Amino acid sequence: MSKQTPDERAKKLSEGLDYVKELPGFERGHPHYFKDPMIDHLLEIVLQLGAEMWIIRDRQMVTEYLLATEGKVTPEMIEAFKPTPEFREKMKEERRTYTRRVYQSLYEGIGPAGEAAFVSGVLKAR
């Protein structure tokens, strides 16, 4: 390790970098996007409810699967459950259909969605 004290080293590493504290995004902030912040809150609540609803559907699917294959189900069995690739795919399909159905109106006004994939300059030149 270098001979400077930790504080001296931090000072050295920060040289010429005071400006970064002014950059957008340096502070995390609490942005809202609609003129009426209540719309932001309602959308947040709707997304949280969507997730909570999916948790219940997920548990129900696992419960039914275990009952059908094992003839019984316990909370421990649900926690330990590892889906087969086929069942995982089936749940994913179900989840996607559910998500599309629940939220389909959000972007109705702006035409069809593109390909749903991670978009990054590293992975894909635009």
Next chain:
Amino acid sequence: MGHIDTKSLLTRGFNGNSPELLKRADEAYCDFVSDARNILMYAQFQNIGQLGAGELDAAAKATGNLPNSPEAIKGVVMKVPEIATYFRVKRTLQESYWQRIAESYGMKASEFEQALNEADKTGPGSVTWDPNFVYPAYATVDIHIQPGGYTGKTLGALTYDYGTKIFFGGAGDADSLHHSMADKTATPKDGVVKRVMEVGCSIGQMACGLKKRFPDAEVWGTDIGAPMVRYAHWRTIQQGLDVHYAQMPAEDLDFPDNHFDVVTAHLLFHEIPVPVIKRVLNEAKRVLRPGGVFVLWDFFSAKNRSGGTNFMGLMDACDNGEPYAPGFVTCDVEALMEQAGFTLRSHDPQELGRAGRVGDKPV
């Protein structure tokens, strides 16, 4: 592997190389968030980008100047409900998965901390870090709005591990994305690879890929964040790989001159300020031996992109904790590499996309 009993800690086992969340309900929650990001965000990315760019052009025509501060841009584009919706959805989903993941592992916080303490002293491989390290302010940002960022929480890297799975749209299980990058990483022209380092290695996914590719080489992963290198070491032990990790700023490495054959950085540069990028390049050049190679994997520069994405980038910067990304994409990093003394193998954007930016240290 050592005395670390991961079975009782990870009651739900592993997902690839990453610990499963501790409850089925947490996993289901994150599955939903991951798909919702794909369906409600990524799939709308182009649409929203075009719509926003159109609004900004129209505003520029009407007023004579293009809005460029985040406030001015938001003032124009957020009037369109779909755009406001997109960014609300993006921010909420991002906040919610970080919170849920941290809560899930947090149920066994002290056990996880104990596992890291034990791993500190266990092999294969090693980790060194300094409990008294003082972080420069630039490295304390909540990048991707993860609470505590890379440096502020002991279990931050564990949370980051599961979070990046979601970030990458659910892809990259078992670190396949990182391993494919490791496999594509250029080697010195003379073919000699004895020492390899990834700077800004986070949880060691790429470093492990490099070790698999160069089993006989000494492989190092360095990162400024102590939580990162400690967890990277724990995670690497689980894979039985012999990688050395150390807490070191990439611009101030504790290695002699001419020491490494390959130094690589994957997705580090867009997360550090431009002056630090310059220092990192100089430092990489110093620790590479003549003929050694520096490989940079990161976003395309603005000059290599088609237009229309600037406003999306700026929004990502301010509301998704990426304050340094706009500086990176506009800094002409290829020119900076040349200024640092590297000879670039290619300037062709297609090549940069396939191989990263590859710079040789002259012999």
